Amino acid sequence: MRSGADEKPNTEMESRNRSNPRKNSSSKSNRVAPPESLGRLLQQLKEKEKLKEGKSEATSERVNSLREEIRTLRLDLFGGQGGTRGISTQSMIHPSPREFTKMEGESASGSGKRQHQLVSCRPHENEIRQSPAAAPPATPHHDSAMDEQQVHKKVDVSGDGDNNDMKKEMDRGKSAQQIAKEEEMAFEANSFASYRKSWESNWGACSRGFFEDTTTVSPMHFTHCTPGCDPGNAAIAGATLQIFTIKLEELKGGLEWPLSVYGVVAARDCVDHSRNLLFSCDRWRSQKLSQEDPFLRLIGPSRAIVFTDDVYFETELRVKGKTLSQDIALISERRHYSGGRTISFSNCFCRIELCMERIHETVQATILGVRVKNGPWPFDYGGKVACLSPSWTYKVTGGKVFYTTHAPSMEVVMLASRGRTMPKGSCGYLRLSRHVVSVELEGSLNVVIQAYSESGDITTQGEVSFMPKACNISQETCFLDDSDPKVEVEITVAWSLLVSNRRHLMMNGMDFGELKEAVSGMGV
Numbered sequence: 001m002r003s004g005a006d007e008k009p010n011t012e013m014e015s016r017n018r019s020n021p022r023k024n025s026s027s028k029s030n031r032v033a034p035p036e037s038l039g040r041l042l043q044q045l046k047e048k049e050k051l052k053e054g055k056s057e058a059t060s061e062r063v064n065s066l067r068e069e070i071r072t073l074r075l076d077l078f079g080g081q082g083g084t085r086g087i088s089t090q091s092m093i094h095p096s097p098r099e100f101t102k103m104e105g106e107s108a109s110g111s112g113k114r115q116h117q118l119v120s121c122r123p124h125e126n127e128i129r130q131s132p133a134a135a136p137p138a139t140p141h142h143d144s145a146m147d148e149q150q151v152h153k154k155v156d157v158s159g160d161g162d163n164n165d166m167k168k169e170m171d172r173g174k175s176a177q178q179i180a181k182e183e184e185m186a187f188e189a190n191s192f193a194s195y196r197k198s199w200e201s202n203w204g205a206c207s208r209g210f211f212e213d214t215t216t217v218s219p220m221h222f223t224h225c226t227p228g229c230d231p232g233n234a235a236i237a238g239a240t241l242q243i244f245t246i247k248l249e250e251l252k253g254g255l256e257w258p259l260s261v262y263g264v265v266a267a268r269d270c271v272d273h274s275r276n277l278l279f280s281c282d283r284w285r286s287q288k289l290s291q292e293d294p295f296l297r298l299i300g301p302s303r304a305i306v307f308t309d310d311v312y313f314e315t316e317l318r319v320k321g322k323t324l325s326q327d328i329a330l331i332s333e334r335r336h337y338s339g340g341r342t343i344s345f346s347n348c349f350c351r352i353e354l355c356m357e358r359i360h361e362t363v364q365a366t367i368l369g370v371r372v373k374n375g376p377w378p379f380d381y382g383g384k385v386a387c388l389s390p391s392w393t394y395k396v397t398g399g400k401v402f403y404t405t406h407a408p409s410m411e412v413v414m415l416a417s418r419g420r421t422m423p424k425g426s427c428g429y430l431r432l433s434r435h436v437v438s439v440e441l442e443g444s445l446n447v448v449i450q451a452y453s454e455s456g457d458i459t460t461q462g463e464v465s466f467m468p469k470a471c472n473i474s475q476e477t478c479f480l481d482d483s484d485p486k487v488e489v490e491i492t493v494a495w496s497l498l499v500s501n502r503r504h505l506m507m508n509g510m511d512f513g514e515l516k517e518a519v520s521g522m523g524v
Contacts, residue, residue: 240364278300367436
């Protein structure tokens with residue numbers, strides 16, 4: 001018994017059928033129920049499939065025959081879609097009499113051709129199979145007088161046709177090369193967005209953090225520890241990555257030197273999976289790069305990059321235009337570090353090269369201060385503060401220990417300025433751009449200070465060496481050579497073991513950030 005809610009659609013259907021006599025005459029024939037034999041055939045097939053191997057060929061032929069009958073019934077019912085989920089008592093689409101006659105004449109050619117005819121005379125459903133995201137269209141009515149070309153015409157029900165027309169209009173006047181670049185940059189942006197979503201799913205929920213959060217682990221976390229005391233399993237002397245330079249190696253895609261760049265380059269390690277910034281500046285403080293000076297001014301890392309597990313590098317850089325709307329995306333990529341001295345990021349606009357070195361069994365040194373203790377200010381025309389970390393090896397021969405020094409491959413520039421005065425802080429301190437370097441325990445830390453002349457030549461320099469420690473603070477002074485009067489420079493360094501994992505700090509009760517978060521959550 002039908003409810004009142006079902007009567008209204010039937011009344012509307014009858015009114016439409018009265019307006020279309022042809023449709024009214026064929027509406028009853030359009031309601032086709034699946035034959036009762038289909039279920040029986042399926043059951044027989046299941047029983048035959050369960051038979052063990054070794055049965056007669058007659059049984060195998062019977063199984064194949066049942067399969068062919070079921071496949072034929074499916075084709076007749078569902079137009080080649082197959083499966084049982086399409087069974088319905090609702091009205092189904094049928095071809096016009098002209099097309100049905102044509103299919104009857106060609107039925108002897110096999111079920112494959114019959115499937116082709118059924119699919120071809122239902123273009124709407126054929127289009128839906130090609131576009132799964134499309135919404136189900138209204139049931140079309142095929143008039144017998146309809147032209148065959150109109151029956152087989154592709155109908156775009158997903159709206160992709162409008163989008164394609166819009167895209168063609170937007171691409172009008174653009175070269176094929178320009179269109180290819182835009183598509184590559186769009187794919188790059190989508191890939192980075194997927195990576196960001198994956199990070200938020202894996203680490204954002206468990207750490208209650210955000211993708212753009214920077215690491216809060218201090219490079220001096222164990223500096224306060226008493227020498228000889230065990231700081232726990234959170235402190236290690238492990239492998240780290242020493243970052244030397246980030247260079248815009250090549251420009252492509254019509255970009256020309258010089259250009260102003262802003263954005264972020266960062267690393268992520270297993271300590272807290274947050275960003276450890278290497279380069280960061282906003283649009284208003286963008287850095288101008290030239291072919292003579294294509295290196296980004298680094299500000300980090302803010303702590304040592306621990307390489308006891310996976311390390312990822314991310315680049316999100318843009319080129320500054322005359323207005324904000326004229327800015328363009330330079331590159332948005334991430335790379336997994338798997339070894340080597342360089343890692344490259346490349347796309348249709350540029351190639352960026354990050355130069356680094358893996359150091360074994362290291363501690364981290366934080367340059368707390370470099371200041372002119374006595375004498376005049378020597379950096380009126382610029383200067384440089386750089387760190388080198390040579391390693392040491394020893395060999396015992398005849399009861400004696402012989403040490404060998406291995407020179408570092410490159411220097412870590414903490415501050416550099418040429419042609420302009422270096423900023424002077426209170427009490428003669430230099431304002432360093434970077435503060436943290438990795439130092440091998442069986443090595444040393446050499447700090448080199450240079451002052452330039454007006455022409456850019458080195459006028460005077462000094463160097464001081466530190467022996468690495470697991471904790472505590474070291475302080476040394478040096479005199480700049482050839483300076484008159486003598487200039488005395490004081491360098492202060494804080495030493496600390498590495499933090500293996502932020503969760504270990506939480507277990508040891510040493511994570512101030514977690515303590516602060518817990519206290520604020522209590523409303524204190």
